[in-house]
Amino acid sequence: MTGTRRQKLHDYHDMKIARSILWLLGPVIVGAGPSGLAAAACLKEKGITSLILERADCLASMWQLKTYDRLRLHLPKQFCQLPLMPFPQNFPTYPTKQQFLAYLKAYANHFDIKPAFNRTVVSAEFDYRCGYWRVKTVGLNKEEGVEYVCRWLIVAAGENGEAAVPQIEGMNEFGGPIFHTSSYKSGDMFWGKNVLVVGCGNSGMEVCLDLCNHNAHPSLVVRDSVHVLPQQMFGKSTFGLSMYLLKWFPVFLVDQFLLAMSHFMLGDTAQFGLNRPKLGPFQLKNLAGKTPVLDVGTLAQIKNGKIKVCRGIKRLRHNAVEFVDGEVENFDAIILATGYKSNVPSWLKDSNMFSEKDGLPRKEFPNGWKGERGLYAVGFTKRGLLGASIDAKRIAEDIEPRWKAAKAMKVSALT
Numbered sequence: 423m424t425g426t427r428r429q430k431l432h433d434y435h436d437m438k439i440a441r442s443i444l445w446l447l448g449p450v451i452v453g454a455g456p457s458g459l460a461a462a463a464c465l466k467e468k469g470i471t472s473l474i475l476e477r478a479d480c481l482a483s484m485w486q487l488k489t490y491d492r493l494r495l496h497l498p499k500q501f502c503q504l505p506l507m508p509f510p511q512n513f514p515t516y517p518t519k520q521q522f523l524a525y526l527k528a529y530a531n532h533f534d535i536k537p538a539f540n541r542t543v544v545s546a547e548f549d550y551r552c553g554y555w556r557v558k559t560v561g562l563n564k565e566e567g568v569e570y571v572c573r574w575l576i577v578a579a580g581e582n583g584e585a586a587v588p589q590i591e592g593m594n595e596f597g598g599p600i601f602h603t604s605s606y607k608s609g610d611m612f613w614g615k616n617v618l619v620v621g622c623g624n625s626g627m628e629v630c631l632d633l634c635n636h637n638a639h640p641s642l643v644v645r646d647s648v649h650v651l652p653q654q655m656f657g658k659s660t661f662g663l664s665m666y667l668l669k670w671f672p673v674f675l676v677d678q679f680l681l682a683m684s685h686f687m688l689g690d691t692a693q694f695g696l697n698r699p700k701l702g703p704f705q706l707k708n709l710a711g712k713t714p715v716l717d718v719g720t721l722a723q724i725k726n727g728k729i730k731v732c733r734g735i736k737r738l739r740h741n742a743v744e745f746v747d748g749e750v751e752n753f754d755a756i757i758l759a760t761g762y763k764s765n766v767p768s769w770l771k772d773s774n775m776f777s778e779k780d781g782l783p784r785k786e787f788p789n790g791w792k793g794e795r796g797l798y799a800v801g802f803t804k805r806g807l808l809g810a811s812i813d814a815k816r817i818a819e820d821i822e823p824r825w826k827a828a829k830a831m832k833v834s835a836l837t
């Protein structure tokens with residue numbers, strides 16, 4: 423066996439192909455979002471070649487195709503950069519969506535990451551007979567099935583893999599457009615219109631602000647309670663400040679501090695229909711994964727009456743909405759800012775690691791990144807890009823010794 427041949431075996435491009443079955447030496451990563459890119463880069467740094475399978479035809483498809491134009495990172499850039507490559511110094515504290523995408527493209531180029539695009543993973547199952555994962559994909563043309571066989575499978579398909587679209591009584595009767603925030607780009611088309619935004623997470627709040635900026639008349643459905651925090655306190659990001667305080671103080675105390683400061687800076691949000699949950703923002707985040715809203719100007723528009731806060735929806739009628747408090751109002755359009763869900767249970771045939779209920783790892787942070795038989799998860803910690811970076815580094819460290827052992831066996835078998 424020549425040196426060149428041996429070298430080639432370490433590359434995923436050199437695969438035994440049999441009837442559209444590809445055997446890979448390195449890990450398969452499902453999803454070319456920030457998490458998948460981070461995992462591939464950390465592996466690459468350790469000399470491990472991986473292959474990313476991506477259903478879309480581009481990197482970071484959620485960011486490129488499913489987010490609105492005015493989006494910026496809402497945490498400072500040092501909490502959103504991926505491992506091994508910081509953001510450019512000339513980027514602002516809160517990079518725009520376009521800057522973030524430029525960074526991700528540069529990141530992929532830097533680590534020479536070339537995902538296989540238009541490959542939707544439809545099933546992944548561990549084959550006990552051969553001790554490998556069998557990952558089935560379809561291409562744009564559904565008959566183009568390719569099966570990848572690999573020792574390690576890294577799930578990076580995103581906590582926000584699919585839009586969560588609730589079924590609301592009377593949806594067929596409404597008559598006007600009803601769509602999810604993942605299809606919303608800007609308020610351009612809503613000039614002068616009455617628009618109901620359902621859901622008061624960061625998406626719902628920001629879409630309302632965008633609608634105001636485009637002279638639409640938004641109303642916001644707040645069916646329960648929500649923590650709204652200022653994005654900055656004392657000229658520092660609230661998130662950064664909280665991370666610092668959490669190093670020294672218990673969550674309960676940090677929450678009390680945040681609530682006192684928020685009350686001082688924003689006033690009593692309950693006065694405007696935004697009741698606070700009983701648990702503090704970080705306690706709630708840790709227990710239920712519910713993200714607090716970082717206010718970027720929406721609250722001011724609620725206070726001055728440009729955004730009306732409504733209770734939960736009872737049912738929809740023709741161009742109108744009936745609320746649980748009995749009020750009925752006319753609307754031209756409805757935007758569902760009702761969040762996202764993981765799609766992992768629809769294709770991963772292993773219910774040990776991921777819950778079938780919510781598609782997230784059963785083990786809590788920081789233990790959810792590793793399953794059994796070479797199965798890993800990156801980006802499922804409800805801790806955004808920071809959580810994904812932590813997972814990616816751990817996964818690469820965990821695979822490295824196994825990869826080296828497998829490589830040594832392969833080479834000795836060939837010599």
Ligand SMILES: Cc1cc2nc3c(=O)[nH]c(=O)nc-3n(C[C@H](O)[C@H](O)[C@H](O)COP(=O)(O)OP(=O)(O)OC[C@H]3O[C@@H](n4cnc5c(N)ncnc54)[C@H](O)[C@@H]3O)c2cc1C
Pocket residue numbers: 452453454455456457458475476477478481482483484485489490493494495496497501502541542543544578579580581582583625765769800801802805806807808810
């Ligand atoms: C509007 C919005 C703004 C956000 N802003 C921030 C922020 O400022 N800071 C922060 O930390 N977090 C933010 N988040 C959370 C954000 O989702 C993540 O931090 C980040 O996108 C997670 O990256 P990911 O790679 O895990 O998931 P995603 O970005 O969702 O990428 C997953 C990829 O997997 C692909 N995929 C899914 N299923 C399959 C399949 N079956 N086969 C093949 N490919 C598949 C998808 O097409 C996608 O490209 C935001 C989320 C939203 C919705």
Ligand SMILES: NC(=O)c1ccc[n+]([C@@H]2O[C@H](COP(=O)([O-])OP(=O)(O)OC[C@H]3O[C@@H](n4cnc5c(N)ncnc54)[C@H](OP(=O)(O)O)[C@@H]3O)[C@@H](O)[C@H]2O)c1
Pocket residue numbers: 493494495496497588603620621622623624625626628643645646647713734735759760761762
């Ligand atoms: N600038 C940014 O960086 C930015 C912008 C947007 C989003 N994000 C992030 O993206 C992720 C997703 O955010 P998101 O706002 O899209 O989703 P989200 O945080 O899950 O919020 C969904 C909202 O919809 C409500 N809801 C769900 N079903 C409903 C129904 N049937 N009727 C009424 N209300 C309903 C929820 O209310 P309940 O709480 O009562 O369930 C919640 O208020 C989060 O991590 C967020 O921080 C970041």
